[in-house]
Amino acid sequence: MSSTGSGAGSGVIIAGAAETDHVGKLPGHSTLALHMEAARNALADAGLTIHDIDGIATVAQPGPVQVAHALGITPTWIDGTAVGGTSFLLHVRHAMAAIQAGHARTVLITHGESGRSRVGTGPYQFAPSSPVGQFEAPYGVAGPTTTFTIPVLRYMKECGLTHEQLAYVAVAQRRWAAKNPRAMFRDPITVDDVLASRIVAYPFHLLECCLVTDGGGALVITAADRAGDFPKPPVYVLGTGEASETPMISQMEDFTESKAIRLAGAAALAEAGIGVADVGHVMIYDAFAHLPIYGLEALGFVAKGEAGPFIAEGNTEPGGRLPLNTNGGGLSYTHTGMYGMFAIQEGVRQVRGEAAAQVDGPDISVVVGNGGMFATSGVLVLGRQPR
Amino acid sequence: MAGPDQASAAKAARPKAVPVPTPETQPFWDGCAAGELRLQRCLDCGKPYFYPRPACPACGSSNVEWFTASGDASLYSYVISHRPARGFEDEGPYAIAVVELAEGPRMMTNLAGVPATPEDLVLDMPLRVAFEPRGEMTVPVFTPAAAAP
Numbered sequence: 001m002s003s004t005g006s007g008a009g010s011g012v013i014i015a016g017a018a019e020t021d022h023v024g025k026l027p028g029h030s031t032l033a034l035h036m037e038a039a040r041n042a043l044a045d046a047g048l049t050i051h052d053i054d055g056i057a058t059v060a061q062p063g064p065v066q067v068a069h070a071l072g073i074t075p076t077w078i079d080g081t082a083v084g085g086t087s088f089l090l091h092v093r094h095a096m097a098a099i100q101a102g103h104a105r106t107v108l109i110t111h112g113e114s115g116r117s118r119v120g121t122g123p124y125q126f127a128p129s130s131p132v133g134q135f136e137a138p139y140g141v142a143g144p145t146t147t148f149t150i151p152v153l154r155y156m157k158e159c160g161l162t163h164e165q166l167a168y169v170a171v172a173q174r175r176w177a178a179k180n181p182r183a184m185f186r187d188p189i190t191v192d193d194v195l196a197s198r199i200v201a202y203p204f205h206l207l208e209c210c211l212v213t214d215g216g217g218a219l220v221i222t223a224a225d226r227a228g229d230f231p232k233p234p235v236y237v238l239g240t241g242e243a244s245e246t247p248m249i250s251q252m253e254d255f256t257e258s259k260a261i262r263l264a265g266a267a268a269l270a271e272a273g274i275g276v277a278d279v280g281h282v283m284i285y286d287a288f289a290h291l292p293i294y295g296l297e298a299l300g301f302v303a304k305g306e307a308g309p310f311i312a313e314g315n316t317e318p319g320g321r322l323p324l325n326t327n328g329g330g331l332s333y334t335h336t337g338m339y340g341m342f343a344i345q346e347g348v349r350q351v352r353g354e355a356a357a358q359v360d361g362p363d364i365s366v367v368v369g370n371g372g373m374f375a376t377s378g379v380l381v382l383g384r385q386p387r
Numbered sequence: 388m389a390g391p392d393q394a395s396a397a398k399a400a401r402p403k404a405v406p407v408p409t410p411e412t413q414p415f416w417d418g419c420a421a422g423e424l425r426l427q428r429c430l431d432c433g434k435p436y437f438y439p440r441p442a443c444p445a446c447g448s449s450n451v452e453w454f455t456a457s458g459d460a461s462l463y464s465y466v467i468s469h470r471p472a473r474g475f476e477d478e479g480p481y482a483i484a485v486v487e488l489a490e491g492p493r494m495m496t497n498l499a500g501v502p503a504t505p506e507d508l509v510l511d512m513p514l515r516v517a518f519e520p521r522g523e524m525t526v527p528v529f530t531p532a533a534a535a536p
Contacts, residue, residue, distance in 0.1 A: 129407035135438050136495045137404040138526045139483050142472040146483055150495075154464035157510050202467035202480070202505060250485045250495035251438070255464050 012096045013227050013234040014382070016046025016220030017348040020112070023215030023334040024184050030120025034112025034216035035067045042218035047231045048106070053220075055104030057081070057091035058111065059338065061121065067110050077104035083244065084371025085285060085338035088219070089378025092344070093240035095221040105222065111341035112216030119214075136248055144287060148373040149204045151255035152290045156203070158256050158305075161293065163203060165308035167194035169289040170207045170331050172317040177328025179318065179357035184211050185332045208289035210330035210339070217341040219348075224386060235351045238364070239272025239381035241265060249373040260377035261298035261368060268366070269299070272381035276301050279381075280362030281350045282322060283343040285370040286329040292316070295368045296324075299379075323359040326350060340369040340378070347382045403474030405522035412439040414453050419525040424456045424516045426490060437492035458516035459489040460529055467503050479503070486514055486529050500530040 018041035020026070020034055029037070035058065043049060055077035056068040068075045079094045081087055088111055095107035114121050124143065127133050141147050155161055168191055177183035189207060197206040227234040243263035246252050253259055269275065276299060284295035293307040301322065302310045310316070316324035327333040327346040334342060347365040349355040363385065369378040408416045418425030428435040429443035430450045442449045465484035468475070475481055482503040487493050499517055501507050513532035518525045 127407075128405060129409050131438055133404070134406035134408070134412060137472075138406050138521045138524075139495050139497045140403065140468060140472040140475040140481060141483055141495075142468065142470050145470060146466055146468045146472070149466045150464050150483065150485055152464070153466075153510060199467075199469050199480075201469065201483075204466070248438070248495070250493060255485075 011100045011224050012221055012237045013224050014092075014219055014237065014348055015222050015226070015230045015234065016042040016048065016232070017217070017235070017345055018042040018045045019217040019342070019345055020215050023182060023336075024213050025116055026114070026214035027117040027119060029114060029117075029214060031112050031114045032062050032066065032070055032120055034114060034214065035062065035110045035218075036070055036112070038112055038216035038218040039067070039071055039108060039110045042108070042220050045232060046220040048220060052106050053108045055079075055095060055098060055107035057095060057107060057109045059087045073108070077107065083376040085287070085340045086369030086371035086376055086378040087338065088341045088344060089240075089367060089369040089380050090242050092219065092221060092237060092380055093242055093378060096237055096240060099221065099223050107221045109219040109221065110216065111218065111336070111338060113336035113338055114214045115335070115337035116212045116214045132248055136250060144373060145204065145209055146201050147249045148288055149201050149290075150249055151252060151374070152203060154255035155290065155293075159308070160305060161308040163195065164191050165312045166203070166208060166289050166293075167191045167205070168312040169286070169292055170194050172311055172314070173286065173325050173329045173331045175317045176326045176357050177332035180328050180333060181356060183328040183333045184213060185328070204288060208331070210287045210335035211332070213334045213336050215334050215336050215342070217345045219341075219344065233352050233384070235348050236383040236386050237380060238383040238387055239268040239270070239274070241267030241271065241379045242377065243267070244376040245374060247372065247375055252374050257304065258294045258298045258370075258374050258377065260374060261295055261370065261379070264377040264379040265299040265368065268379035268381050272364075272383070273387060274364060274381065279364050279366050280323070281326065281347065281359055281365040282324050282368065283347050283365065284325060284368040285339055285343055286325055286331055287335065287339065287370065289331065291370060292324060294374075299366065299368060318357065323362070326355060326357045326359060340371075343367050343369060344380065347380070351382050351384050401473045401476075403521050404472070405524050406526065411441050415439045416524060418455065419518055419527055422518055424458050424527050425453050426456045426488070426492060427451050427453055435490045435492055437488070437494055457489045459532070460486040460514045460516065462498075462508065462510050462512045462514060463487045463493055464510065465498070465508060467505070467508075482508055484508075484529070494527070497528045498530065499528045
């Protein structure tokens with residue numbers, strides 16, 4: 001093995017990966033049913049059955065015990081890490097450690113969320129005595145659109161990002177979505193269209209905010225020494241990272257950069273033993289249009305302040321040198337509320353060579369997750385070959 | 388089914404979210420009720436901090452004390468929400484801001500005494516604390532320093 005990294009990242013593969021049959025508006029599916037459909041599809045993708053699974057990971061609601069029981073799985077390894085939409089990237093990291101420790105052999109990671117139709121799921125809520133309840137809620141915050149967005153004016157002032165460059169993020173991703181039949185929004189848009197859409201939370205317009213959809217996805221993780229045992233090409237988990245920064249956006253250290261993404265990204269790249277120049281495809285969790293900007297800079301793809309112009313110059317859209325959010329992203333493809341699973345799925349499809357908007361043979365895809373409002377991050381380095 | 392008039396009346400009556408103190412945050416809320424912005428600082432490393440908690444986030448020491456802050460701040464960042472939260476329905480678009488206190492810590496707040504427009508809300512503009520009711524509680528808000536009494 002010639003790895004320049006720790007080598008720890010070469011030990012597991014994604015053997016199965018699939019989404020629900022459809023994503024979008026699915027009022028006939030509960031959240032639990034979406035988990036189950038995604039799980040069955042991922043097991044079929046790996047050529048496995050429920051009897052092959054000994055580890056389960058998913059977020060609370062409905063939680064790993066409920067999902068495993070509904071599927072008929074009796075797990076002997078359980079991970080319920082629930083740190084927002086990036087949780088599934090952390091589950092992959094934790095599954096890797098468990099498999100290498102001998103605590104599990106084949107782990108199923110599931111996501112399902114009736115984010116739009118709200119079937120079989122409860123309301124979003126937090127206690128009025130929690131820190132958020134005491135120190136943010138009284139000021140009229142109404143979910144991510146009024147919190148995740150707050151840092152951007154500071155970024156614009158300090159780094160020179162323009163309203164047009166922010167709008168262009170949505171334009172670039174729509175160009176990928178146009179190539180993806182499963183994407184909810186596929187019609188081309190212009191910067192003028194974005195800036196003419198209604199303001200949701202200034203400086204953010206509707207087209208700079210993610211969709212709200214129903215759907216799910218699941219993964220099967222196992223040891224790399226079984227790489228030849230499955231119907232689809234193996235996707236090697238070469239590097240992983242995770243970090244948290246703050247549970248409240250108001251307490252983010254520096255509104256112009258994400259510490260959680262920077263730390264998780266640095267750990268993942270180091271574990272894989274690669275640099276950003278080795279990366280042929282990248283997914284950055286985009287609940288809002290500024291996320292790809294913060295993500296590109298936190299990973300070091302561009303210097304601070306350069307991501308807005310980099311995207312506006314066409315570098316991340318079809319034909320560009322760094323294909324980014326090639327499914328259309330949360331802005332145009334789908335966003336159930338916890339989008340991280342869909343970012344992983346597109347990374348897997350690109351490395352396998354089976355994406356709807358397939359880019360030219362990326363050997364390495366980097367998937368950058370976000371949880372909460374810059375609260376947490378997980379990052380995965382996925383590869384066609386072991387290192 | 389409630390008629391349109393009843394529905395809008397019920398909607399208008401919904402209150403803004405009211406904070407519920409915990410033992411470690413009670414001194415902060417007592418300060419607000421008394422018209423003072425109270426923060427904590429570390430007696431070992433000297434660093435002031437917010438939100439209230441029993442140990443210093445900079446060095447881990449639990450040797451901390453409360454003090455009354457100056458009430459001076461500057462506008463660090465904000466959004467203007469066009470999707471009102473509960474209790475904000477009648478205000479039109481309103482600013483949700485993060486201010487940087489003169490002592491260093493930042494906090495979320497609302498801005499009072501100034502129109503919620505990008506032209507009127509300029510980053511780094513000087514602000515001064517004021518207080519507003521939320522139910523039985525009092526919360527700190529900020530107003531342009533030039534307009535403060």
